[in-house]
Amino acid sequence: MSLPDFTLAIVNDLGIFALVTMCYGSIIRNIRYAPEKGAVIGLMFGAGAALAMADGVEFAPGILVDARAVMLALVCPFGGPWAAFVAAGVTSTVRLWIGGPSADVGVVNICSTVAIGMAFARVAFRPGQSYTTGQFVWLGAVANLPFALILAAPVAKPARVFLQTIGPISVATLVGVVVLGKFLSRERAAIRQGRVLEADASTDPLTELPNRRKLERKSVAIIESAQRSGKPVSVLIIDSDHFKSMNDRYGHDVGDVLLKEVADVVSANVRPRDALARYGGEEIVVLMPETGAAAASVVAERVRRLVDFEVFHGDRGTGNVTVSIGVASDQGPAVSFKRLFKAADEALYVAKDRGRNRVEMAPPVTLPVVA
Numbered sequence: 597m598s599l600p601d602f603t604l605a606i607v608n609d610l611g612i613f614a615l616v617t618m619c620y621g622s623i624i625r626n627i628r629y630a631p632e633k634g635a636v637i638g639l640m641f642g643a644g645a646a647l648a649m650a651d652g653v654e655f656a657p658g659i660l661v662d663a664r665a666v667m668l669a670l671v672c673p674f675g676g677p678w679a680a681f682v683a684a685g686v687t688s689t690v691r692l693w694i695g696g697p698s699a700d701v702g703v704v705n706i707c708s709t710v711a712i713g714m715a716f717a718r719v720a721f722r723p724g725q726s727y728t729t730g731q732f733v734w735l736g737a738v739a740n741l742p743f744a745l746i747l748a749a750p751v752a753k754p755a756r757v758f759l760q761t762i763g764p765i766s767v768a769t770l771v772g773v774v775v776l777g778k779f780l781s782r783e784r785a786a787i788r789q790g791r792v793l794e795a796d797a798s799t800d801p802l803t804e805l806p807n808r809r810k811l812e813r814k815s816v817a818i819i820e821s822a823q824r825s826g827k828p829v830s831v832l833i834i835d836s837d838h839f840k841s842m843n844d845r846y847g848h849d850v851g852d853v854l855l856k857e858v859a860d861v862v863s864a865n866v867r868p869r870d871a872l873a874r875y876g877g878e879e880i881v882v883l884m885p886e887t888g889a890a891a892a893s894v895v896a897e898r899v900r901r902l903v904d905f906e907v908f909h910g911d912r913g914t915g916n917v918t919v920s921i922g923v924a925s926d927q928g929p930a931v932s933f934k935r936l937f938k939a940a941d942e943a944l945y946v947a948k949d950r951g952r953n954r955v956e957m958a959p960p961v962t963l964p965v966v967a
Contacts, residue, residue, distance in 0.1 A: 637675030638682025736773035
């Protein structure tokens with residue numbers, strides 16, 4: 597094959613890689629579980645390398661020359677070790693399937709290139725930071741080293757093949773790693789920034805609890821699940837007693853600290869699947885799926901007791917904080933967050949009227965009678 601035709605084949609490989617890497621953003625946006633995400637990224641990068649081999653140029657019987665190193669060098673930096681192992685396995689399997697006298701050398705080449713990418717990721721990766729252009733230049737240059745294994749291929753005149761192809765392959769690998777690496781870096785940085793903004797938009801900055809908007813979004817799935825299953829769901833509304841007086845007496849800075857401590861107590865005493873939020877002012881709301889009235893009341897009483905014992909300013913006798921808690925529970929196909937919240941809010945007012953620092957259970961939530 598002539599050098600222009602070989603160069604065109606390499607450019608075609610880079611085009612395939614560009615199409616493959618365009619799927620990267622969708623994968624990391626939609627798959628949160630790390631092993632599953634790593635496996636999918638590994639399959640994607642491995643498929644890119646395998647397609648390059650399928651389109652590779654056979655300069656001598658059994659010697660395939662292609663730009664697979666681009667995908668193999670980048671898989672670990674952007675997918676992690678699990679993705680690297682998957683990509684190496686996929687690509688090695690395809691290389692053995694293609695066969696030829698230098699298949700074993702090809703597998704060693706594949707594994708060596710993946711190992712270079714893993715070493716790069718270990719040395720260069722910094723949490724929350726993107727790789728630099730200089731780092732990609734270094735990776736692209738070093739990723740060419742395993743190509744020298746072609747000299748060990750059991751074929752006639754491997755050195756001639758090496759000298760004919762090392763120039764275009766080196767340039768293609770370097771350019772591919774730098775260009776696609778920068779694209780993947782920008783994609784990952786944009787997604788990371790989007791997640792930070794999303795977290796900021798749904799988190800209360802003082803208590804670090806989710807905010808009302810986040811709770812109301814999560815409540816939809818919880819309530820729909822309760823409607824389908826018929827299992828009970830409960831709501832707690834937790835309100836600090838005499839909080840305005842605490843602010844007036846000690847200042848808003850102290851009030852903020854005390855509110856954060858109350859939020860920490862609540863957060864430490866609910867389950868990961870419960871939805872909680874600072875709902876407004878000093879109110880904290882907890883939505884508890886698959887939780888009946890008795891269990892919800894136990895949690896509420898534990899929170900009330902711990903706040904009374906642990907949260908105070910200065911002298912515990914005069915500066916302690918207490919909370920009143922309204923609890924409501926319901927189940928069945930007509931369960932509604934709006935009605936549960938209203939019932940718990942009314943129970944909270946009863947707790948305030950009866951002296952504060954207490955838990956009150958709302959009567960069973962009933963639907964209005966329709967004539």
